[in-house]
Amino acid sequence: KQIVLLPGDGIGTEVIKSAKKVLEAIAEEYHHTFTFTVHAIGGSAIDSNGDPLPPSTVEACKKADAILLGAVGGPKWDQNPSHLRPEKGLLGIRKALDLYANLRPVKAFEKLLHASPLKADRVQGSDLLIVRELTGGLYFGTPSERRDDGKSVVDTLAYTRTEIERIVDKAFQCAQGRKKHLTSVDKANVLESSKLWREVVEQKKADYPEVEVEHLLVDAAAMKLITNPTHFDVIVTENMFGDIISDEASVLTGSLGMLPSASLREDGVGLYEPVHGSAPDIAGQGVANPIGMILSAAMMLRHSFSLNEEAEAIENAVQSVLDNGYHTPDLRMHNGQKAGTKEMTDLIVDHIK
Amino acid sequence: KQIVLLPGDGIGTEVIKSAKKVLEAIAEEYHHTFTFTVHAIGGSAIDSNGDPLPPSTVEACKKADAILLGAVGGPKWDQNPSHLRPEKGLLGIRKALDLYANLRPVKAFEKLLHASPLKADRVQGSDLLIVRELTGGLYFGTPSERRDDGKSVVDTLAYTRTEIERIVDKAFQCAQGRKKHLTSVDKANVLESSKLWREVVEQKKADYPEVEVEHLLVDAAAMKLITNPTHFDVIVTENMFGDIISDEASVLTGSLGMLPSASLREDGVGLYEPVHGSAPDIAGQGVANPIGMILSAAMMLRHSFSLNEEAEAIENAVQSVLDNGYHTPDLRMHNGQKAGTKEMTDLIVDHIK
Ligand SMILES: CC(C)[C@H](C(=O)O)[C@@H](O)C(=O)O
Ligand SMILES: CC(C)[C@H](C(=O)O)[C@@H](O)C(=O)O
Numbered sequence: 001k002q003i004v005l006l007p008g009d010g011i012g013t014e015v016i017k018s019a020k021k022v023l024e025a026i027a028e029e030y031h032h033t034f035t036f037t038v039h040a041i042g043g044s045a046i047d048s049n050g051d052p053l054p055p056s057t058v059e060a061c062k063k064a065d066a067i068l069l070g071a072v073g074g075p076k077w078d079q080n081p082s083h084l085r086p087e088k089g090l091l092g093i094r095k096a097l098d099l100y101a102n103l104r105p106v107k108a109f110e111k112l113l114h115a116s117p118l119k120a121d122r123v124q125g126s127d128l129l130i131v132r133e134l135t136g137g138l139y140f141g142t143p144s145e146r147r148d149d150g151k152s153v154v155d156t157l158a159y160t161r162t163e164i165e166r167i168v169d170k171a172f173q174c175a176q177g178r179k180k181h182l183t184s185v186d187k188a189n190v191l192e193s194s195k196l197w198r199e200v201v202e203q204k205k206a207d208y209p210e211v212e213v214e215h216l217l218v219d220a221a222a223m224k225l226i227t228n229p230t231h232f233d234v235i236v237t238e239n240m241f242g243d244i245i246s247d248e249a250s251v252l253t254g255s256l257g258m259l260p261s262a263s264l265r266e267d268g269v270g271l272y273e274p275v276h277g278s279a280p281d282i283a284g285q286g287v288a289n290p291i292g293m294i295l296s297a298a299m300m301l302r303h304s305f306s307l308n309e310e311a312e313a314i315e316n317a318v319q320s321v322l323d324n325g326y327h328t329p330d331l332r333m334h335n336g337q338k339a340g341t342k343e344m345t346d347l348i349v350d351h352i353k
Numbered sequence: 354k355q356i357v358l359l360p361g362d363g364i365g366t367e368v369i370k371s372a373k374k375v376l377e378a379i380a381e382e383y384h385h386t387f388t389f390t391v392h393a394i395g396g397s398a399i400d401s402n403g404d405p406l407p408p409s410t411v412e413a414c415k416k417a418d419a420i421l422l423g424a425v426g427g428p429k430w431d432q433n434p435s436h437l438r439p440e441k442g443l444l445g446i447r448k449a450l451d452l453y454a455n456l457r458p459v460k461a462f463e464k465l466l467h468a469s470p471l472k473a474d475r476v477q478g479s480d481l482l483i484v485r486e487l488t489g490g491l492y493f494g495t496p497s498e499r500r501d502d503g504k505s506v507v508d509t510l511a512y513t514r515t516e517i518e519r520i521v522d523k524a525f526q527c528a529q530g531r532k533k534h535l536t537s538v539d540k541a542n543v544l545e546s547s548k549l550w551r552e553v554v555e556q557k558k559a560d561y562p563e564v565e566v567e568h569l570l571v572d573a574a575a576m577k578l579i580t581n582p583t584h585f586d587v588i589v590t591e592n593m594f595g596d597i598i599s600d601e602a603s604v605l606t607g608s609l610g611m612l613p614s615a616s617l618r619e620d621g622v623g624l625y626e627p628v629h630g631s632a633p634d635i636a637g638q639g640v641a642n643p644i645g646m647i648l649s650a651a652m653m654l655r656h657s658f659s660l661n662e663e664a665e666a667i668e669n670a671v672q673s674v675l676d677n678g679y680h681t682p683d684l685r686m687h688n689g690q691k692a693g694t695k696e697m698t699d700l701i702v703d704h705i706k
Contacts, residue, residue, distance in 0.1 A: 087542050117475050117579050138510065144545045150514065153549040157491065157508040187593070189440050192497045196506040219600035226470050226579065227604050240540070244597055247572035251580050 001034050001305060004064040006057070006093075008042040009086060010278025011288035012070020018290030018345040019068055019297040025349045026301070026310050037064075041093065042072025042086035042278075052089035058096050061271075066304040067093075068297060069273035074280045094134055099263035099271055100163070101170045102132040103299070104246040108253040111322050115254030115332050118226070123252055128232040129178065130249060131171040132242025134263055136163045137193075139239050159193050159238070164200045166266065171236035172208040180211045181233035185221045185241055197238065218245070225249055250275050257289035257330045258318075260296035262303050270304045272296035286340045289328035291318055294348060317351035354387050354658060357417040359410070359446075361395040362439060363631025364641035365423020371643030371698040372421055372650040378702045379654070379663050390417075394446065395425025395439035395631075405442035411449050414624075419657040420446075421650060422626035427633045447487055452616035452624055453516070454523045455485040456652070457599040461606040464675050468607030468685050471579070476605055481585040482531065483602060484524040485595025487616055489516045490546075492592050512546050512591070517553045519619065524589035525561040533564045534586035538574045538594055550591065571598070578602055603628050610642035610683045611671075613649035615656050623657045625649035639693045642681040644671055647701060670704035 005020065007013040020036060027034050039057040046052050052072070061067050072086040082088070093099070108116070108126040116123045141156030168184070175182040184201045186194035198215055205213055216224065218241045224231060225245065229252050237245060250256050259275040274292030282288060298314035301307040325336030326347055339347065358373065360366040373389060380387050392410040399405050405425075414420050425439040435441070446452070461469070461479040469476045494509030521537075528535040537554045539547035551568055558566055569577065571594045577584060578598065582605050590598060603609050612628035627645030635641060651667035654660040678689030679700055692700065 082542075082548070085542065091543070117471050119470060119472055122470050139543055141507070146545060146549065150549070152511065152513040153546045154494070154512075155510040155544045155546045157510065158505065159507075160505040161503065187596075189435075189438065190444070190492055191508045192499060193506045193508045195435075196499065196503070219596050222575070222597045222601040223604045226601065241597075243540075243572050244575045244594075248575040248579065248601065251576045 001032065001065045002063065003034055003036050004060050004067045005036050005038045006041040006067060006069040007038065007044070008070040008072040008278065009044055009074045010071055010280045010283035012072065012278050014283070014286065014288050014341050015274065015290045015293035016068060016070040018341060019293045021345055021349055022294050022314060022352065023297055025352045026313065029313070029352060030307070030310050032307070041069065041089040043074050043077045045089060046077055046080070046084055046086065052084065052086050053092040058093065061093060061097060064269070066269060066300045067271040068293070068300065069271055070293065071274065071276065071278035073278045091139065093271065094263060095140060097269065097271065098135060098265050100133060100135045100266070101167055101264040102134040102242065102246075103174070103262040103264065103303075104130040104132065104250070104259070104275065106130070106249045106253060106259060109255055109258065109322060111333065112253065112255045112331060114334060116252060117254065118229070118252055122227075123229055126229040126253060128229065128249065129174055129234045130242060130246040131167065131174055131234060131236045132246055133163065133167040133237070133239045135239075137239035157191070157193050157240070159196065161196065161200065164197055165204070168200050168204050168236060171234055172204055172211055175211045175234040176208060179233040182211050182213050183221070183232055183235045184213065184215050185218050185235055185237035185245060186215065187218050187241075188215070189217060193238070221245060222248060225252065255331065257328065258291040258295065260292055260299050262296070262299045264303060268304050270300065272300045286342060287329050288341045289330050290341050290345050294318065294345070313352055314348070317348045320351050321347045354385065354418045355416065356387055356389050357413050357420045358389050358391045359394040359420060359422040360391065360397070361423040361425040361631065362397055362427045363424055363633050363636035365425065365631050367636070367639065367641050367694050368627065368643045368646035369421060369423040371694060372646045374698055374702055375647050375667060375705065376650055378705045379666065382666070382705060383660070383663050385660070394422065394442040396427050396430045398442060399430055399433070399437055399439065405437065405439050406445040411446065414446060414450060417622070419622060419653045420624040421646070421653065422624055423646065424627065424629065424631035426631045444492065446624065447616060448493065450622065450624065451488060451618050453486060453488045453619070454520055454617040455487040455595065455599075456527070456615040456617065456656070457483040457485065457603070457612070457628065459483070459602045459606060459612060462608055462611065462675060464686065465606065465608045465684055467687060469605060470607065471582070471605055475580075476582055479582040479606060481582065481602065482527055482587045483595060483599040484520065484527055484587060484589040485599055486516065486520040486590070486592050487595075488592075490592035510544070510546050510593070512549065514549065514553065517550055518557070521553050521557050521589060523617075524587055525557055525564055528564045528587040529561060532586040535564050535566045536574070536585055536588045537566065537568050538571050538588055538590035538598060539568065540571050540594075541568070542570060546591070574598060575601060578605065608684065610681065611644040611648065613645055613652050615649070615652045617656060621657050623653065625653045639695060640682050641694050642683050643694050643698050647671065647698070666705055667701070670701045673704050674700045
């Protein structure tokens with residue numbers, strides 16, 4: 001299996017090494033062959049190639065079976081004109097590879113509930129998956145431009161029925177493999193696109209009779225995620241609502257640094273990255289939490305390579321290391337053993353072997 | 354002063370009576386003359402006039418000095434075609450009166466922190482104001498339609514520079530009267546409209562040199578509202594982001610039933626309504642919390658009539674009644690005295706007199 005590594009910026013370059021180490025351990029234990037090539041993206045690609053997404057990176061990604069991305073961005077490039085900003089690399093690779101389905105699981109770890117902003121009894125037991133449409137809507141609709149000499153401006157929220165159908169199908173499939181509950185989030189009392197969205201969800205219901213479906217307006221969803229996070233199993237929504245709702249959900253359990261994500265194409269090729277950013281404030285210190293990246297590698301094994309046992313081996317190793325009281329500084333555990341990026345990675349690797 | 358009352362649906366018809374009673378007490382104590390007329394909106398207007406916003410209601414509102422709205426909506430009208438849905442009345446009156454500035458204050462009440470989903474120490478001291486643009490963006494942009502025989506759909510996020518300028522000005526003015534900190538929320542790494550938004554905020558800065566300004570992406574704002582709500586003073590954002598962010602913020606303090614809102618026109622005429630909805634589950638039982646509506650009436654005195662002392666008299670009365678341990682069932686206080694809508698209203702009126 002050909003895996004492209006895109007370290008990116010800041011702690012991205014540190015945690016990607018952790019993922020590689022863990023995957024090498026898996027390869028050894030389970031007799032697989034993974035080959036890795038490293039390519040540039042984001043700020044570091046602007047520095048090296050004058051382009052946040054060099055053509056050579058796109059080429060390599062198109063040939064790969066899966067891609068691991070660290071993180072992009074940093075203050076160094078914050079004042080750049082918009083075509084020379086790190087996040088253009090991320091948006092570009094999503095679109096170039098048609099990575100339409102963004103999966104963002106959020107799960108409460110018992111040991112970390114004290115770090116949650118929510119009262120422990122509210123968040124305990126939360127285990128949800130946000131399925132966000134990633135290549136349509138306001139992010140890529142045209143026209144998106146200034147008009148009348150800069151006196152007005154317009155962006156476009158556009159979807160085809162086919163685009164909605166494929167993401168809704170994906171979400172139903174995810175729900176079938178979980179607790180069989182699907183919440184579709186839209187703004188059907190205002191947007192035409194949401195009305196079509198709701199119609200598609202209603203039509204698809206028939207194909208997944210075991211899945212219970214509800215519709216929730218995005219404003220109500222933003223409230224309910226906080227007041228009652230355990231209500232949810234799978235949430236499906238369009239690109240911009242998904243951006244907001246999934247980041248909102250990511251802070252509920254107090255374990256942002258542990259959260260993985262997958263961005264998938266229809267054939268199963270995918271890009272996997274931790275939810276956290278490049279964290280310029282702690283970059284280079286060897287203290288970054290590698291778990292979000294390592295669990296992203298586990299998602300890769302499951303979703304792109306169908307290696308479920310191997311994925312679980314990683315997930316169980318992470319759980320065991322946490323249960324044994326080890327943690328990176330960001331997790332602010334009360335007791336337990338502080339560990340840096342390398343130490344944490346080695347502990348996880350030890351558990352796998 | 355001519356005040357139009359729009360009771361609307363569900364508990365809207367109950368709490369509007371409370372606001373009227375409190376305003377009558379204020380009129381008596383401070384020697385003002387308020388005249389009230391009642392008009393139909395929402396579901397009950399669909400029932401009585403076949404229209405969620407009858408022309409007679411619009412007429413009356415246009416002549417009024419201020420408008421109080423209870424709430425609209427209910428299961429009875431949920432299956433109606435979209436032009437016959439209660440919320441069309443709300444959207445219609447906002448647009449008809451050009452109520453471009455939606456002010457949504459959120460304040461933690463010490464006595465209610467136990468009811469917050471957040472840990473008390475996170476939310477304690479929160480006191481923020483969301484200034485949401487209310488008559489532009491995705492809500493009213495055209496085209497907003499299906500295309501290609503229903504095979505695709507489009508909505509439009511449109512703003513003029515003037516529309517952005519007036520809401521940004523409003524927010525700066527609000528910040529000046531508060532803690533002089535303004536957070537502008539946008540998605541400038543993706544949307545052209547957000548880039549113009551950010552540009553306008555940067556330009557307006559010079560007119561309000563005492564106000565400290567920061568820009569925050571909407572996804573980061575959705576996170577920070579939960580992890581660090583006390584960070585914020587005034588938040589300004591466009592219509593759809595404001596819808597999501599303000600509802601998210603409304604559940605942080607555990608006192609949704611207490612929250613007021615104002616929707617203002619440039620000349621100070623405004624529509625005032627509680628943040629909570631029509632609550633069909635408890636309608637007609639006399640247990641609705643009238644405080645959100647009563648505090649909306651206080652906002653009306655301040656923003657439309659410049660009666661600051663009178664507004665404070667209401668706010669202090671509410672605070673005192675809570676401090677004395679009285680509460681409606683929704684507040685779930687540990688000890689204290691349960692009170693219904695009428696009792697709570699009378700207690701507040703007693704404090705004013
Ligand atoms: C960097 C940015 C363009 C991106 C997005 O909005 O999609 C990010 O917030 C994300 O969610 O991956
Ligand atoms: C009822 C609905 C159209 C409305 C909105 O989205 O503006 C409501 O959610 C609000 O925030 O007042």
